[in-house]
Amino acid sequence: MDELHLLLDTCNFPDFVLLTEHWLRPSECFLISDYLPISNFCRQQSIHGGTMILARQTIETIFCNIDKYDNLLLENVFEFSLSFCKRFNLYILCVYRPPTGDIAMFLDKLDSILSQLSLHSKVVLAGDFNINYTDETLPRTSLLSILNSYDLKMHVLSPTRITSSFATTIDYFCTNFDDVLCTVLPSGISDHEAILAKMPYNTVSSSSHYMGRIFSRRNFNAFSAATASVNWNALETASDPLTLFFQVLCDKINQCFPKMRLKTKKRKPWVTRGLRISAKNLRFLTKLCKYTTNENILVYHQKYRSLYRKTIKAAKSNYYRDRLNMSSNRQRECWSIINDFRHCHRKVSEPELRPDPLMKTLMLNLTVATNKNSL
Structure with a gap:
């Protein structure tokens, strides 16, 4: 499973x-x-x-x-x-x-x-x-x-x-x-x-979809290039520089990070990026084995599959062990883990607060532009 x-x-x-x-x-x-x-x-x-x-x-x-x-x-x-x-x-x-x-x-x-x-x-x-x-x-x-x-x-x-x-x-x-x-x-x-x-069918309106933006590395690179190409010196001569700055910023954000309908992904918390890459590699090896009789490739595929399954077990074990070790009430946490497996409750967590990378990218470009003007 x-x-x-x-x-x-x-x-x-x-x-x-x-x-x-x-x-x-x-x-x-x-x-x-x-x-x-x-x-x-x-x-x-x-x-x-x-x-x-x-x-x-x-x-x-x-x-x-x-x-x-x-x-x-x-x-x-x-x-x-x-x-x-x-x-x-x-x-x-x-x-x-x-x-x-x-x-x-x-x-x-x-x-x-x-x-x-x-x-x-x-x-x-x-x-x-x-x-x-x-x-x-x-x-x-x-x-x-x-x-x-x-x-x-x-x-x-x-x-x-x-x-x-x-x-x-x-x-x-x-x-x-x-x-x-x-x-x-x-x-x-x-x-x-x-x-x-x-296939098309009338989907149910629910919390499984939401409107949001994709902050991928590719979109960040596009945003960095777009803001770097803006002539920020025009703000000095503008009658309302704050409004102009806000308008230019919103245009670039909507251009590089357009709003779209996104699907909520409920991944299991122990699934790491490395596991997803390993799963992709295993599917490639499985497909390769269907077209070859090379004994080395077939043996490697079996070893990779065995290691892949062991890695999944280790990832799950480490995740749940860390949850128990970090908990101040192990008995309550143990029941919480059991209910996770039984799908008996919904886990509610506070949103993670962290510095906005979008603002960091913008401030970096403004700093570069300011340094150029000072030279």
Whole structure:
């Protein structure tokens, strides 16, 4: 789950997460920060498999699990999770067919469940079908015929399972509406690639988004160059130098740090910049291993993955140990940590106060301009 959290961090924490083959038993739970399951299927008679739909806590309450089609569920053939949002008139259907699952029965059940969804609703169909989209085979033709009959379009156009000997597109993301952009990303935690889909839907107004500015190094460099090019000597001859100064400053700030709609990122506090870089490197190595048989690279990948997992454990251990050591009431802090894992409370903290780097950059340029004038 920690590796999945770092992958979601890379994807800017999407609103929904669809999982297949989560391997969970009915008695097991799945906890990941800021997400809750809205629909879930676990195998009862056998192991592995399963499907799950997760949603961010800010929108989880407006989605409901649909279980009236559970009679179509069949382990090792047709496994699915289904959720519906009345406000958006949106169905999300996550489906898994194992490689050994009966194809004819799978297609028949898929056709049955799609036929019972409202024709006037938006539908997202995604999952691992284990039917190669790029092969001209009878199963693929039959599947496309079903998808076309419900106006469902496939948006994944790149291989999603890659090895040194073959590359197949067996993971699907289909919708009955347009303006959907799918990107295949190396997951680094599975033999399948991850699919990041961006699609339009009426988002919920909540604290997960806010208007703000991005104070990146690139924007600071642009601001420094913009203020350095201003002729500050004009302030001496201006009738109202303070108003002119304020106007020029606001123009440069809006130019270099424009306001935009930003998404709140709730990263786990133990996730460091080094861990995010390591996660990115691991995904690169995982993708490289799918195209090579070089023994040195394969061994290095295994060692890197092992070290990566140990680093995650060490980072978590150090963070929680430091919290306990720095606390004046260890018993209360211990319960606070437990509640963090259980998502039972929201931690409220005072805003961090620190010198404004924007003002430092501006004052530096004004100092340089003053020194030039004095020379």
